[in-house]
Amino acid sequence: MLFLPVIVAAWHFSTRLNRPWLPGVVLATGSVIFYAIWNPPLLLLLIGSIVVNYAIGAALGTTGRRGILLGAGIAANVVLLGVFKYAGFFADTFSGLSGIDWAVTGIALPLAISFFTFQQIAFLVDTYRGVVRENSLRRYFLFVSFFPQLIAGPIVRHDQVASQLGRNLSTGLTARNLAVGLTIIAFGLGKKVILADGIAGFVDPFYEEVASGYDPQFIESWLIAVGYSFQIYFDFSGYSDIAVGLATLFGIRLPVNFMNPYRSTNLIGFWRNWHITLSSFLRDYVYIPLGGNRRSLPRWYVNMFVVMLIGGLWHGAAWTFVVWGGLHGVGLSATHFLRKSGFGMAVPWIIGWLTTFVFVTVLWVFFRADSFDTAGRILGAMAGIGGAFGTLSPSGILNDLDQMKFFGEWIVLVVGLAGFFALIFPDTYQIMGRNYGLNPDGRSAKFAKWKINWRASMKYGVAVSALLVIGLAQLLLRVDSNQFIYFEF
Structure with a gap:
């Protein structure tokens, strides 16, 4: 219950320090803490996913084999989702069909993985299509991890919010x-x-x-x-x-x-x-x-x-x-x-x-x-x-x-x-x-x-x-x- 007033106050204060980059960093830090409260070890999965997808998105603007890279990026996201969310499901299905025990245990389902996976697949496809271009890891990190939408959506597209993550964050909390x-x-x-x-x-x-x-x-x-x-x-x-x-x-x-x-x-x-x-x-x-x-x-x-x-x-x-x-x-x-x-x-x-x-x-x-x-x-x-x-x-x-x-x-x-x-x-x-x-x-x-x-x-x-x-x-x-x-x- 204390998280929201603390992060709002810290963010609003940061907008008064004449550091345009600081409000985004404060919000990203707060979002990381918000996610880590649930399961700290799986925070590394979220951070790794963000960094890898940003790197693939950046490469899509420079490499000549864009189609192969896009396919690899989508496949990596799907495999990540498949391992953590569907490994047990497919193992149980195979066991039921074959009679062989393929039980999969001990895999925790990372919070919000279905949402941030789809969000980043959309980013890669839009980058490939030339709809979006992101040259700031800091802004991309906040785009994915922004705590209000991280856990259960909405599934936000890059072109819907990216421009807001710079300009709008610097105004501070307004009465309106x-x-x-x-x-x-x-x-x-x-x-x-x-x-x-x-x-x-x-x-x-x-x-x-x-x-x-x-x-x-x-x-x-x-x-x-x-x-x-x-x-x-x-x-x-x-x-x-x-x-x-x-x-x-x-x-x-x-x-x-x-x-x-x-x-x-x-x-x-x-x-x-x-x-x-x-x-x-x-x-x-x-x-x-x-x-x-x-x-x-x-x-x-x-x-x-x-x-x-x-x-x-x-x-x-x-x-x-x-x-x-x-x-x-x-x-x-x-x-x-x-x-x-x-x-x-x-x-x-x-x-x-x-x-x-x-x-x-x-x-x-x-x-x-x-x-x-x-x-x-x-x-x-x-x-x-x-x-x-x-x-x-x-x-x-x-x-x-x-x-x-x-x-x-x-x-x-x-x-x-x-x-x-x-x-x-x-x-x-x-x-x-x-x-x-x-x-x-x-x-x-x-x-x-x-x-x-x-x-x-x-x-x-x-x-x-x-x-x-x-x-x-x-x-x-x-x-x-x-x-x-x-x-x-």
């Missing part, structure tokens, strides 16, 4: 950046500790019980599935808001990572608004190089499927993540097929929204479950298998309610409240957009009437202060507060 930054942090903190953690109190025990043999019921399975849809959204978008708000304190504008994904009326719209920086990375550095939609129709669909498989595997070293990604690839292909056939244009928006939300919610079961057995039992209950179709009758519903362990007024209230904020209430960047270089209209949703446009005033100051106090109190007083879900990736 303090107000905007703390407001966005407060929104993110509220999303995490009030909504996401509140839902986690029901979701986590449910999945643990099912994994231990509990037979889930129809109604509670759907309620928990919808609850997890909101939990992961508020957990990850809450972290992204906190990252954006922290960066704003230092005068840095990070890219927005979420824009109302659950209000999308088709799967294409969902992926344009969910984890935007990952979606854009997969599009620009995997999908388009594979040929995008410029190939034949079957090849186009295969490209989408492959990209989503990679996206699923990026999230976690388990076949459940691969299936989750692959099914999203199938869904995207089907959505594009329906659009090309003209069918999608005739669907009322409410039907499109409901279909998209249900599809995404069902697939989150694979994402959350620790095994196919757990996922299958929950999905079976959601589908009415095992007699659950009988719950659609009055007697079946009463019997279902009597058997459920995870149903009550509190979970309905918490999930309903989360749904209100996810589907109706204006999101962070509809409220803050004009103060963050965006231009939203301030409206919350298609079926909502009000607008909220934040400005520096006593009214908003009191509201934000209250939200910060509640959020910090939850962090300090609750012993069961959960870490951010995407810290695992």
